[in-house]
Amino acid sequence: MSAKTSNLQYFAFSFLSLLVLRYASSSYYSEPSIYALDVCTSVDQPNPIAALYPNNATGTLNGTIGVLPIPLTLARKLIPSQYGILEHAYRELLPSFPVGMYPAIVQAMHDHEVQAFGYKIEDFSRTGIEFPFVDLLGDGYSSFKWAPSMLMTAGHEIALKGAQDYGTNTFPASFEPGCDAYRAVPSSKEPGTTYFSASSVEGRESLSTLFSSTEEEMYPLSFFKNFTNQPTFADGKTCDNMIRLFNTTVSSAEKGIERVKGTVRANIHPFKKEHEWSNVYGLRLDTAFIENNYLSCESFRGYVSHE
Numbered sequence: 001m002s003a004k005t006s007n008l009q010y011f012a013f014s015f016l017s018l019l020v021l022r023y024a025s026s027s028y029y030s031e032p033s034i035y036a037l038d039v040c041t042s043v044d045q046p047n048p049i050a051a052l053y054p055n056n057a058t059g060t061l062n063g064t065i066g067v068l069p070i071p072l073t074l075a076r077k078l079i080p081s082q083y084g085i086l087e088h089a090y091r092e093l094l095p096s097f098p099v100g101m102y103p104a105i106v107q108a109m110h111d112h113e114v115q116a117f118g119y120k121i122e123d124f125s126r127t128g129i130e131f132p133f134v135d136l137l138g139d140g141y142s143s144f145k146w147a148p149s150m151l152m153t154a155g156h157e158i159a160l161k162g163a164q165d166y167g168t169n170t171f172p173a174s175f176e177p178g179c180d181a182y183r184a185v186p187s188s189k190e191p192g193t194t195y196f197s198a199s200s201v202e203g204r205e206s207l208s209t210l211f212s213s214t215e216e217e218m219y220p221l222s223f224f225k226n227f228t229n230q231p232t233f234a235d236g237k238t239c240d241n242m243i244r245l246f247n248t249t250v251s252s253a254e255k256g257i258e259r260v261k262g263t264v265r266a267n268i269h270p271f272k273k274e275h276e277w278s279n280v281y282g283l284r285l286d287t288a289f290i291e292n293n294y295l296s297c298e299s300f301r302g303y304v305s306h307e
Helices: 008-023 026-030 072-078 086-092 157-164 219-226
Strands: 055-069 101-116 124-135 142-148 151-155 169-176 196-199 206-213 239-245 260-268 275-295
Touching: 008 239, 055 072, 055 151, 055 196, 055 206, 055 260, 072 101, 072 275, 086 101, 101 206, 124 157, 124 196, 124 206, 124 219, 151 196, 157 169, 206 275, 219 239, 219 275
Parallel strands: 151 169
Antiparallel strands: 055 101, 055 275, 101 124, 124 142, 124 151, 169 196, 196 206, 206 260, 239 275, 260 275
C-alpha cells in the first residue's frame, strides 16, 4: 500500500518546532502548565506501521465512531453555504438512509504512539462532530469531510497547534478516561457498555458517549471506511489526508471491530445548543493510520474513496 507523499518540509518544521517548544523550553520545566499531561498508561496496542512509513506521521486511533442522522435542512444551515452536500454520494453507499436526512459523524478517539521522522509525541484524546460528503471543490463529485471543531487534551501543545493550523476551532479539554479511548461500565445491564466524556476547561463545550455492543448492522463497514478516509478540512486552505487502515493487527486482534449502539450528547460548534441523540449506531474499533499534513485540497480533486 502506498501513501500519498507528505509535504515534508512544512510538516517537519511544524512537527519538530513544536517538539522543541514542548520539551526544550526552559519555562516548561520551571513553570509547568496547570494542564500538564497526567502520567498514565494506556491499554492501546502498539503502532504496527511506524517502521513502514518513517517519513509520515503514523499512529493508532482507538475509540468509537457513530453516525448521527440529522435533517438535511439542518446540515445545510451548519455547513458553510459555499460548499455543496453530495447527497448522491452517501445514498450510493446507504440506499435505505432516511429521506431528507444527512449522516453527521461523531468520533471519540485516543491517538496512540503518534510519531514521524523518528520522533514520538505523547498520547492525546480528541472528539468532535464531523460532516462528510462535502463538495469543497464544487465539482459535484469529490467527497471531503468538514471538521470545524474539536475538543482535545488540554496541555498537549503539539496536537492543539496541529489542529489550529487547519483553522479548526480547538477547545482544550479534560477527558474521562484520561489515557484511553473509553472505559467499561461493569454495572450496566447491556453487554459491552463503555463510556467516554470530554469537557472544555474554559467554556461550555462538551461531548459524551455511552455505547453498548449490538448484533445489529445498521451501516456496512464500507461506509465507515469511506467517510473516515475522506480528506478533512476546516477553513479550506489546506487538507489533512489521514488514511485509516482497517486491515492491520490492531483491527483484528482480540475483539477487533465491534458494532455498537448508544447515546451521544454534545454541546459543540457548529451546533448552537446541546443536542442528544439516542439509538446511535456505530463502531468501536482500533485502526492504524498514516497521515499526510497540510496538503493542497485541490490535489484531491476526483477523490471518492481510499479503497
